[in-house]
Every structure is written in structure tokens, then in C-alpha cells.
Amino acid sequence: MFDLPLIFLVTSILLLLSIFSSKLAERFGFPALLTFLAIGMLAGSDGPGGIQFDNAAAANMVGSVALAFILFAGGLDTHWYNIKPVLVRGVVMATIGVALSAIVMGLFVCCILGFSWQDGLLLGSIVSSTDAAAVFAVLRSRRVSLRDNLRSLLEFESGSNDPMAIFLTLAVLQVISQNTMSWTELLPRFVVQMIFGGVAGWLLGRGAARLMNRIRLDYEGLYPVLGASIVLLTYGLIEKMGGNGFLAVYVCGLILGNSDFIYKKSLIRFHDSMGWLMQIIMFLVLGLLVFPSHLPRVAKDGLLSAAFLMVVARPVVTYLTLIGSSFSFSERTLAAWAGLRGAVPIVLATFPLLLGHPKSNEIFNMVFFIVLTSVLLQGMTLMPLARFLKVDKPLEYRPRYPLEFDKTENDVRNETRELDILPGTAVVGKTIGELHFPPGALILLVRRDKNFLVPRGQTVLEPYDTLLVLGEPEALKKAREVITRREIDNENEI
Template sequence: MPALLLFLVIGMLAGADGPGGVDFNNSWLAQSLGTVALIFILFSGGLDTRWSEVRPVLWKGVLLSTVGVLLTTIIVGYAAYYALDFSLLEGLLLAAIVSSTDAAAVFSILRSKQIHLKGELRPLLELESGSNDPMAIFLTISLMGLITAPTASPAALLPLFAQQMALGAVCGHMMGRAMAIAVNRIRLDYRGLYPILTISLVLFAYGLAAILGGNGFLAVYLAGLTLGNRSFIHKRSLMHDHDSLAWMMQIVMFLTLGLLVYPSQLIPVAGAGLFVCIILIFVARPISVLLCLLPFRKMRLPERIMISWVGLKGSVPIILATFPLTYGIEKADLIFNIVFFVVLTSVLVQGSSIPPLARWLEVDEPPKPSSALSEMAAGGMMREPMVELEVMPGSAAVGKQIADLNLPDDTWIAILRRDGRPLRPGGSTVLQAGDGLSVQSSGPSLELLRFQVEKRAEEDQP
């Protein structure tokens, strides 16, 4: 049983219809928790994304996360309108809530089952699932606005969409750069204070984008993407901290869904829930993926099929399903119960079938050595001896933190000697003239570091 599904069951057992008997029906609190959870889930997704890996699949990911989400919403929405007791806007609202793919749900299954996808599949799924949530959120909020204000024009959504995405992208990128500078420049006495600093900056990034009229969720995702691809102190530990925080947020939301759901109310909507699942999994998702990837003719059919199947639903639909409850949408309870079916079916059916499908389509490959070891081996670090360097007076490195040197991945400063005493360097260590460095690195990267620590800064001036 997937871990998140276990917490869903625990929430149901603790709820009003279970042995726990907790009657939790505070939709406003659930939405507030969901918004905060989504902020940190998206930030962690961006933080873990390597730009070098997703850049070759950028346009594929952008199409899937925007046009793909829109096509899925339209297909499922019209199916719900014609087959179920929904108005067109209500059907589209339901479809928008379940339209995005959950990154954490996808990769938790890939990692737990040790499935290694070939070629561009993994970075493409990573980019799409991490970046499609802002589109689903925008569609959900916009459709709720149209339902509650029938006189509003759908055409007004286009400039609003452009404004929110543009401002969110700019704010996110700038805040990511500012976060790297802040983490490197602000000197904190205890390492445990740095996660608090980054958490505060993430919330500030969301608030700033929202105040300026941008999409705060897109802003925090791009802030994480920008920060994760820059050098900053305690990088590895901070990435682990935010990964743990994102998992905790997902667990909270699955527990919340379990508490909000009344199992006794699910049987009457079981047919509608299964219908939406079938349309979403077997019709809407495949069609949207195949249409979005149509321009990329070099992509093989098995890869397209795999991407269309790996459309797992997770915490984001749970969070979005609480929004209609607080907006007073007429069929909010029905929508919430159907979303429950979609998430549950997606985790059970798609989640359990991903490993055998990957093997059947022959898009998996044997596991590779850990990335750190492979990078070291590729760069020749395992064969490179230690090299002694000295920080010269007046060099560009004097007065800088090691994190500010932007060392390549194949460069490691093992020991720093200052006044005859060996020190263990860290990202926040400030270099001084006369420091001795024991370095292990490959040729080009070593020359880059040598240039920074030995060449005087004034020599660069014309």
C-alpha cells in the first residue's frame, strides 16, 4: 500500500464515520492548511529540479503543463456536463481540480519500486508534474469566479492569465536569486536556523507575488527552481529539509481528506466518481498528451504512452477540492466526494501498474550508480590527486564565502589550513589571504578555482 494512501485510511478511521469519531467539517481551515501545504510542496518540487536536465525537454514540459492541463479540463468537463448532473461550469470546475499530475506521488512510486526510466522520460515527467499545478490552480479559481458571478465574461480570463503568469514568473526568478544571496550573506550562529530562514523567504515570495497581482504558486515553484540551481551554504541539508517538509504537508492533506470524507456518503456517488476516473485516465489524459507531443516526431510511441499513463493524482486535487467548499459552490460536497474517488483510484490503479507497464513498454533501464559517484567518475575525480592551492593577497577569492565561488560539482575543498591549523571548510567559510586549500578536482575545474584564488583582482582591470 502506498504510504500516502495509508494516511488517507488513517484519516478516514479517525473521522466522524470511523472509530475515532472526529467530526471535522471546517472547510475554511482545510483550505488554509491546503494553501500553505501547496506553497511548500511546489517550492520543494522546484528546488529538486535540475535545470541542466529539464532544459532539453523545456518546450515539451511547458506544453504538457499548460495546454495539456487545459485540454484535460475541457474533455473531462464536457463529459461531466453531458453524462452527470452538472452544469457546464461545474463540470469544468471538477475537471480543473483533477487535471494536474502530482510530482511527489509519481516519484515516490518510481523510487520505492526502483523504476529507472530511459532518456528524457524522467526529466520530462519531473518538469510537467512540478509545473502544471499553477495552471490547474488558475483554472480552478477562475471557474469558481465565473460560477459565483455569472455576469463575468470568460474573455476577461485571458489578460488575467497573462498578468498572473508573467508577474509570477518574474517574482519567482528574482526571489530565487535573492534567496541565494540572503542565505549566503546572512550569518546565523546555528545551522538549524537556516531552514527557518528559507521557510520565511518562501512565504514572502508567495505573498509578494500575490500582492503584485501575480500567481504566487508559480512564483514559489520558480523561486525553488532558481535557488536549487545556484550555490548556497548548507545546500544539501536544506534540500533534504524542504523535501521532508513537503512530505509532511502531503501527509497532512491526506489526513485532512480522510477526516473530511464521510464514507457513508460515498456509495451514492460511486458511479459518478468511477465515470470521471475512466474518462480522465483512459480518454482525457492520453488525448491531451498525444496532441501536445505531436510536434516532437522523434519521440517514440511507447514513451508517449508511458507519459499519458503516469498522470497520478495526489495532494493538489485534495487541496483544490476544499476551495469550492469555502466559496459556497452549490455542488461542492459532490465535487469533493468525486475527487476522493479520483485520487484513490489513481493511486491504486495507476500507481500499482506503473512498474509492469514500464517493463512491458521497455522504457525502463537497469539502475545506475548514485549520481554523486557517477559525476565524480565522469569528471575523473576518483583518479585525481589532492592539489595544494594558496589564497593570494588581493585575489578575487579573498573575503568571499566558499559558496560564492560557485564551484563545479566535480570540485571538493577537503581541508583549509589557516595559521598552521587545519579547518574543515563549509559553504559559509570566508576565505582569507594566506589560506591553504587541499583540493580534489578535474583539470578545467581546477584551473577555474586556481584562477579565483591566485590571480589578483586588479589584474582583471583594463
């Protein structure tokens, strides 16, 4: 019989330790997922926690649900105007690049480590996807970003390559378990699954945006619940219909995040929190599933595999898929080294465990070892390499306003916009009372450096001030014209 209070107590302690450990990760510049995994391992049967957990089916189920929410949150927070310039290259890296990485890695494991070609390709498929959250957690911890389109490329590639890795892993497992199945049968199935998943995700995303604007729920708190149900519906429906549910969830989030609907900011905040919660739970469960005492047995093969993946497989694939692009050699080199492995490979490594594959335990431990090595080595050296290659830039300062406006069902027209006061414009040195703003526009706040001023009629505007303005689109357009005007014909025109 379960001791429910004890379960609640242990769960809360693990979650709190994970949250506090993220500060430690930020200070020392390595991804927080490493601390989540470490806490899970310490709490497991081999650690001081002594929690007995070896249920691969439960870990797989938790991982699949978590991945659906993480991918949806990633799509929801991805801006189309950022990924549009790198869309083609990102798609190539997320599909052909993942397949090439799996093949190259599989050949190494087969020829050097003595695996069969099926097991080698299985291991290569499992570790073929990258983790965007791990990359940008490292950069954010040191207040650094990447310049030009490099960040957008890595973000889109890492966020969209999981479906390909999942398909390859399941396809190889089907070939192993059903010797009669051929790759000529799997390839058309892959094309159908990916196309159907992408189109269905697009349709469901458009439908979700319309639903958000048309439905009139009595309680605001039900809108985030509606968003969560859309995630589950999209994944479950598309998987049952034979499509790729993970790709559908990502595309649905991408379309919804780039649409205009009520309570959008609230929904984005909710799913950002859900994404973090799912990452913590997933890493803790996977940490509990691994037995640290088994890792030394695969240390040699794991180190060789990790080194080959980081130094050979990922760079070769990256340089090949970026041939003819506008990215410089330095940017391609950083992209090659930014292929951190995260939670997805560990989740995929639970599939062979579920099927009772003879080498499933060895493959799981090797994958876990590869992920840890990748996070430690690549995570700790990513920022110095970005600076050495001169592809870094200071992290853009994003102010957090003390007030925030979100569209509701009673006010779908008004929106907020930031208007910058540039040197040389007519409004510099004038008071807010002298601006003669259009009637439909209201100045909510004035941001000066990192401080916020309550706007008053006597407030004098200075160069590089930023006005947070509320109004309808047409009024905001006229307000921008007032702010950007450079010539003064007479005093009444201001």
C-alpha cells in the same frame, strides 16, 4: 476547552502511523499518499477514530500552506540541466495540456453525467493536474526509473502544472458566482498572473541566493528558518500583488536549487523533510474531511469519470501536446498513463465548499473518489506497463557517504566532487601516494562498489573506484586531469 495533551497525543499517533505506513506502501508498490488518506479517513467521524472534523476553511488553509512548501521543495530538488531539454514540451503540457484536459473532462461530465457546463468545467479544472510525487514513489518502491528524458518531462510537468489548475478552478468559480464575468476578462488576467508569478519567482530566487551568501547568521540552525520564511514571503507577497503565488514559489525554489550558496545541502534536507511533513499533514486533514459513508453515492459517476480521465482525456491531451517531439510512441503512452492524481485536486475541491456552491459536496466526494481510483489503478499498473513498453531502467544507485561537506560562511570556495577511475587510465594499480595530486585537492574517501575506504598512502586504486575529493574549483580541475590521464611519459608525471 481544548485538551492540549490529548491533541498532542492524537497528532503524534497519526504522524507515526503515517510514517510507518510508508514502509507498507513501499513493499506493495503503491503511493504512500494512499495510506496517509486512509489513516485520515479511519481517524475521522465515519471511522473508528471518531474525530469530528468538517471545517473546509481550515482544510483549505492547511492545504494551501502545504502546497507552497511542497512546490518549493520540488523546485529546490529539480536540476536545470535535466529539465532544459524538455522545457518547451513541459511548459506546453503544464499549461495548454491542463486547460485541454479540463475542457475534455468537463464536456464528458456535462454530456454524460448531466452536470451543467459550469459544474462540468469546474470538476474538469479541479482534476486537471497530476502528482509527480505519486508517480516516482511507485517507481522507487520497485527500484525502477524511466529512461532518457521521459522522467524529466514527467517530473517537470507534474511539478509545474498545479498553478494552471488552481487558476482554472478559481476562474470557473468566479464565473459561476459572478455571472457577468466573461472569459475575455479572465484570459488576460491569467497571462498577467502567470508571467508576473514566474518573473517574480525568478527575481526572488536570485535574491534569496545572494542573501544566503551575504548574510552572516550567528547560528547555523537559523538558515533553514530563513529558507522557510522565503517560502512564505514569496507566496504571500506575490498573491497580494496579483500574481500566481504557487508558480512563484516553484520558480523561486528552482532558481535557488540551481544556485551556489552556503549551507545548501542543509537547506535541501530541511525542505525535503518539510515537504514530507506537509504531505502527511495535508493528506491526513483531507482524509478527516471526507465522509466514507458518502462515497458510495457517487461511486458510479466517480468510476465513469475516473475511467474517462485515465483512458481518454489524459491520453488524448498527452498525444496532442507531444506531436512533433522526439518521444517515441511507447514513451508517450507511458506519459499518458503516468497522470496520477494526488493531493492538489482534493485541496481544490475545498474551494467550492468554502463558497457554499450547491453541488460542492457532490463534487468533493467525486474528486476524492477519482483520486483514489487513479492512485489504485494507475499506481499499481504503472511499473508493469513501463516494463512492457521497455521504457524503464534500473534506478541509479546514489551512495550515501559517511561524511558530507557543506559550504559555510568561512569556506565558500571549497567544494566536493566525485572523480571516477576508468579502466585504462594511468592511475590504475598505483597507490594514492604516487598520484602527486595538486596541493589544493584532498581525497576524503574512496568508494569501491558499495563500500567506503579511508584513503591511505598505500591504498591501491582499482578500475571503477570513485574518489571523493575536496578542494577549490581550479585544484579539482587539475585533479581530474591527473585521474583521467591515459599516457605515461615517465614515472614523475603520475
